[in-house]
Every structure is written in structure tokens, then in C-alpha cells.
Amino acid sequence: MPARLVAVNVVHELIRGPTRWTAIDKRPVSGLVAVDELGLTGDRQCDTRYHGGPDKALYAYAEEDAAWWSTELDRDITPGLFGENLTTRGLDITNALIGERWRIGGPKTGILVEVRSPRTPCGNLAARMGIPKFHHRFVATGRVGAYLKVLSAGSVRAGNRIVVDYRPDHGRTIGAVSGRA
Template identity: 90%
Template structure:
């Protein structure tokens, strides 16, 4: 089975986190969404010190990891619950390396994104989940997803466009899951 994009998620509403406002409440949208070097049209980030910008324009999370969490927590984990913009299937995001690139769309069309850094979740994830210090547990499992940058011309992506995913991995990159959780 080939890798594919299952959902594109943008902010539903800004919510108050434990110490600041957050845009972690992401929900799937229908149809294709415009992608720029700063992320998805209709999405926003509140704390731009840690979110957004050209190096963290998008956040990808694998359905397989969400399914693991669903079993672990005995609850549904719908697309966007962890604040991800892209929910994928069949792509090893847990094993992604910094510098790895993914094409979303056809073999010569769509957008090219690059894994830029490990995810470093904060207490807003714990508040979203309703589990104290969940962000530390999240990091300890290594199932953190991957922040990516958009590396090609502006375009659109979405499951409705038949977006497939292909990879161009690097072999000497840093693991995208090797970052300790912030307090």
C-alpha cells in the first residue's frame, strides 16, 4: 500500500492553554487547501517562537501512531487532535530523519516538504488531552510526528485531490524524535 494523505487540518478555534492562547485545536477540512512557505491557508499559530515560520510551516502525524495512542489511552484520536496539519497513512513519520523530504501530490506535481526538526511539545498538548504532563509521555514514546517546511512553489494539497506521498529519505540526518519535552 502506498503512503497517502488522509486529512488536512487547520485551526478550528483558538483556545486558552495553561499559560497562553493556543491554536492546537486543529480539525479536518474538506477539499484542497492552499499551502505557502508559512503553512496552510486558514491555519494560524499563536506562539510563533515555537510554531510556524518557514522551518515549521506544517506539522505531520501518522495515523498509525494515532491508532497506537488510541489503544494506549482507550479513546478515539481523530485527525488533528495532536495539533497536526497533515494526517498521513503509510509513511514512517516516527522514523523520519531531519532532512527527509516528502512529496505530497503526484510524482512531479504538488508540494515538497522537508522534515526540519524534532517536535518539542509543551503543556498545551497536555491540556488538550486532559492528561497532566501528557506532553512528556508523548515525547517518551518517540511518536511525536514531524514539523516540516514547505520546499517548493505554492500549491494546494488535500485528500480530495488524490494526494499521494512519496519519500526521498536522507541517511545521515538527525532523528526527528530526539527532542526532550519542554516543561
Template identity: 80%
Template sequence: MDHPGDLMPAQLVAVNVVHELIRGPVRWTAIDKRPVTGPVPVGELGLAGDQQCDKRFHGGPDKALYAYAEEDADWWSTELDRDIPPGLFGENLTTHGLDITHALIGERWRIGGPKNGIVVEVRSPRDPCGNLSARVGIPKFHRRFVATGRVGAYLKVVSTGRVQAGNRIVVVHRPDRGVSIAEASGAA
């Protein structure tokens, strides 16, 4: 089921993988994600060609992918009076037409077709560190980011396959009740 009120199907705007590792304020980071073209294989631990530096906070089965909504990036673009291109916040998947901020923990999405697409499950909100602040060039931005609840979602890969920009996203399961990403982030 799609979220009520959707006029157009949700879709994947960009698939982003690490461009280069950079030295953050405290440690190395793979936050420099940029869009790639064509289909990208997705395994249980994330996108082929991507990596995470600090596995204590990023990666693993429950944080295999990080999704961020284009609508939230557009909100930040207005708020900061600057362009927010796909991948700037370190997300692997940039979406459109999917309310990630109000997605429920345990919600499942199918991205792409039933034969080669993937199924993911919303597991937790992102809790960014100072590397996000350094990436956008605004001191302590990561705290401001969290305060809005517009933090995006970490996803578990339930069914592996391939994804690419333009893939349709369908909410295939939404719990009857639960905690939203914004609530779990402490912002709501």
C-alpha cells in the first residue's frame, strides 16, 4: 500500500555510493556519497561499491542502507539557502514521494520490480555525528539536523536484488501502530 494521499508513486531519485573517504573532525568517514548510474546490486550489508568507515555506528544488517527523502532535502535547501544534491547527507538512497520522517519502525518497502528489486525494512533513525557538520560546513549542524526529526532512516535489506534511479517504491507493509522515525529520533 502507498501512503494515503500519494498522487504519484514514490520513486528512487538517486542511488549514492562513496566517492572518496575523507578525514572527518574525529575519524575517517565515507559520508561523501554521490549518485551512480545504472543498476546497483544490493546485498544484506548494502550497496555494491559502497563502504562504511566506523562500523560501530554505520553498516551491519540493521543499518545496511540509509534513505533520505528529497522533500526533506528540499526543506533543508530552503532553510540553508543552498543546493542539497543527492548524497550530500551521506544517504545511499534518495527518495521522492515517500514520507520517511513519518515512516514507522518495521515498515517495509519494495524498491524496483518483484523479480530483481529489493525489499527493505525501516529499522531506526539516523543519529549523525560531527562528520555531517563538517560535510555541510556548518558547526554543530548535526544537532540542528536531529532536532527537526528530518533525519532519514536506516534500512535492513530483507530481500536482495538490484536498484537504480527511477525505480518505483511501494510500501508493502506498515504496522498498525508504532514509533515513527521522527519520534524515535527524539524530535516529535
């Protein structure tokens, strides 16, 4: 079965985190969403020192990793709960290679993205989850998702196919680079 986008998530509302405002409250939207070099139309990042910009334009998280967390925490993990823009299915993001490229959507309107780095969460994730220091536990698993650079702008929607166009041969995965043992 080909990899697919389960959900496209944008900020629902800004909330006050433990130390600053955050746009972590991402929720699924329907229909086609435009994507440019800085991310999804209708989305936002609050602290641009650490979030957003060309190398962190999008944040992708695998539904399979969310299901693992759901079992681990005995609670529902809905698309966007971890603050991701793109919730995927059938794509092993933890073992994605830095520099890997994905084509998402159709050949004329879809996007091309490059895996740039693992997510480095802060206390806002712990606050969102209601679990003290959860962000440390999150990182320790290596199931952190990936920040993506947009190489070719276009638009995406839930249900779009994801094709891995290129995989470098260096072996540095998101999980390994994130600090997972």
C-alpha cells in the first residue's frame, strides 16, 4: 500500500505555553492547502528562532508512531496533537534519512520536500500533553517526526500519495540523529 497523507494540520489557535505563546494547537483542515517555501497557507509559528523558516517549513509525523504513543500513554493521539503539519501513513519517518526527498500529491500540483532534521521539542509539547517533561521522553524514543524543507511549492490535501523520490546513502536517520540509542 502506498504511503499517504492522513491529515493536513494548521494552527487552530495560539495558546500560552509555559514560557511563551505557541502555535502547537494544530488541527486537520479539509480541502486543498497551498504550500510555499515557508509552509502551509493558514499555518503559523510563534517562536521563529526555533520553529519555521525554510529548513523547518513543515513538520511531518507518522500515524504509526502516534498509534505507538496512544498505546504507551493509553489515550487517543489525534492528527495534529504533537503540532505536526502533515500526518502520514505508510512512511517510516523515524527511519527516514536526512536528505531524503518525498513527492506529495499529484505531478502537476503536488510538492517536493526534503527531510532536513528531527524535531527538537520544548516544554510546550509537555504542556500540550499535560505530562511534565514529556518532551524529554518523546526525544528518547527517536519517534520525533521530521522537519521538511519545501523544494517545490504546490498544494496538498488529506489522501495524497507520498512517494520517496530519493534516498541518500549515508545512513543518518531521523531516529539516530534525534539522540535515540
